[in-house]
Amino acid sequence: METGANAGPRPGESEQPATRRSGEETNGTAAGAHPAVTSEQPVPGLAAEDGEVSATERAEEMIDLIASKMAHYTSVFGRALLRLGARAREEAEDIWAEAQNIRRGGQP
DSSP: OOOSTTOOOOTTOOSSOTTOOTTBOTTSOBTTSOTTOOTTSOOTTTHHHHTOOOHHHHHHHHHHHHHHHHHHHHHHHHHHHHHHHHHHHHHHHHHHHHHHHHHTTOOO
16 A cells, blocks of 8 residues: 555545545536535535435424424323313312302201
8 A cells, every 4th residue: 555645546436535526627616506515515405306404404394393292292281281170170169069068057
């Protein structure tokens, strides 16, 4: 294996740097691409075409999923709380009615 300035590419490797893609010019721009965009930067609108999803889109999807789950659990918790409140109210009404009956001298 050669080292130093005289080292050539390994078998199967090209002489181009790893960041360049075939069809790119030496100034780092792809043919037909925007000059300010390099191959390492995602191009807006092309992420879906390449099958790649940007970090912002992934974050938005995670937030949407979390919000959906929170809404579901809040709904389930809210219904359980309403049922508990209804049962407590019914028991309080029964206790009140029984106390009134006893106070008036009725049979239990």
